[in-house]
Amino acid sequence: MVDLEQYLPILIFLFIAVALSAAFVFLPMGVSRLTGTHNPDAEKLSEYECGFPAFEEPRSQFDVRFYLVALLFIVFDLEAAFLFPWAVSLQFTGWEGWIGMMVFLTILAIGLAYEWKKGALEWE
Template sequence: MVDLAQYLPILLFLAVALGLSCAFVFLPMAVSRLTGAHKPDAAKLSEYECGFPAFEEPRSQFDVRFYLVAILFIIFDLEAAFLFPWAVSLDQIGWAGWATMMVFIFELVLGLIYAWKKGALDWE
């Protein structure tokens, strides 16, 4: 039969984590409510973007190029995240690691060429 006492540290860890999370979420709200001036009005509750009211309907569609640029940024940001550890450990992984990274970079270059040909990088 399983001794349930061995799960006590895990339950204690979960209780502390739950307590700290609740404290980090609810304590600042309670302190601000008690110490600050809580007087909502139309100006405080209005939605704004970049410090001024929005020009258009909030449910308007964005141009797909915003998403394409964001996806390209994430792809090449991840490439940089993979290149640093690869460069640091290049002497240990040898030619096989070098060839693998060259295949990875070649695939990314093919994706960049494809996006360029499709006009994802053209802005009007």
Template structure:
């Protein structure tokens, strides 16, 4: 049982810190008067207008297609920066590899455009 004492101590400290980081700010805000809900504070803030449908309604599949395409091209931009920084070290092989990668992405974009994934009605 003595071998488990460091692990149990670690878990106890982690639990204590996580509880403190969650409940301590809540308690301090209540004590300092920062918790003063009003109608304006409790209103919708994400889109600026009240919801007009059930929150469980289904989204059109085109929304998900655009979101996935955004993630793909956002990741492509994230890959381009380190590639550009290290281009001197990786040489022509790295350049050719990135051109193949970009060509595949362009083919994917052309395909998505042709099938109408980017059309929004």
């Protein structure tokens, strides 16, 4: 027979976690409704940041360039994230570290040149 009392602390923890999560989600919405700050209008419901309406047919086509720009940002953001620790530790890595980073930067530069040539950076 399995002793179920050992699971009681886990169940208490899960109950508290679910209760707090629900409180953090639903309590602000309820307070907003009760205090009258919930006042949607056309300006509040309009799309922003993404560039296309969010409440349309989910199968509608949209421009892939939004994702291309995001991927380019991630690639070059990661490049910057690798450059700082490399620069700080260059005295310890020596020429091997410098050559390795130059190979990395060369690959990124070739990728940037390719994307530039293909017109991925052009916005119409």
